[in-house]
Amino acid sequence: MKVIAVVGTKKTGKTTLVEALVRSLAKHGKVGTVKNMVDHPVDRGDTRRHFDAGADVVIGLGEARLLVRRDRGDLESALAELEREGMDYAVVEGFKNSSLFKIVMADIEVSNMVRRVRLPEVDEDLVAELAEMVRGMEDYKTAG
Numbered sequence: 762m763k764v765i766a767v768v769g770t771k772k773t774g775k776t777t778l779v780e781a782l783v784r785s786l787a788k789h790g791k792v793g794t795v796k797n798m799v800d801h802p803v804d805r806g807d808t809r810r811h812f813d814a815g816a817d818v819v820i821g822l823g824e825a826r827l828l829v830r831r832d833r834g835d836l837e838s839a840l841a842e843l844e845r846e847g848m849d850y851a852v853v854e855g856f857k858n859s860s861l862f863k864i865v866m867a868d869i870e871v872s873n874m875v876r877r878v879r880l881p882e883v884d885e886d887l888v889a890e891l892a893e894m895v896r897g898m899e900d901y902k903t904a905g
Contacts, residue, residue: 762844762900762903763849764850764851764852764861765782765850765861765864766853766854766855766859766861766863767779767782767853767854768855768866768867769865774883775854777880778883778891779794781883784888785889785892786849786850786852790849791847792849793852794852795836796853797853797855812831817830818831836853836856836859840903844903857871862875863875864876864877864878865878876894
């Protein structure tokens with residue numbers, strides 16, 4: 762599985778680039794994503810009520826299947842799960858301190874930067890170039 766992270770500060774276009782990369786990579790295989798949601802409470806409302814009642818896992822069914830677990834997990838376990846699910850590509854949004862190769866969307870310094878991009882530069886040609894770069898990467902090896 763090929764893995765790339767898109768990192769940057771808030772409102773720099775990370776999600777816009779992730780969406781475009783996913784669309785482009787999906788033409789060549791199965792794509793999974795991981796989003797860093799440290800400050801985003803995913804367990805409020807009915808999900809929180811189910812947890813408060815004692816559930817360890819809550820599965821929501823609708824247009825998609827959403828599984829919420831009590832365990833926080835980590836990036837490595839999330840990537841291992843995508844690998845087990847047969848993904849060819851994983852696009853990670855956030856996790857700027859990880860060891861992953863990164864496309865940077867802001868004026869921050871990070872390890873393993875492969876490209877710095879500004880939102881106004883994001884067009885079809887750039888996305889195709891970035892997707893081709895990801896397709897040419899070596900497979901990421903998870904611990905799981």
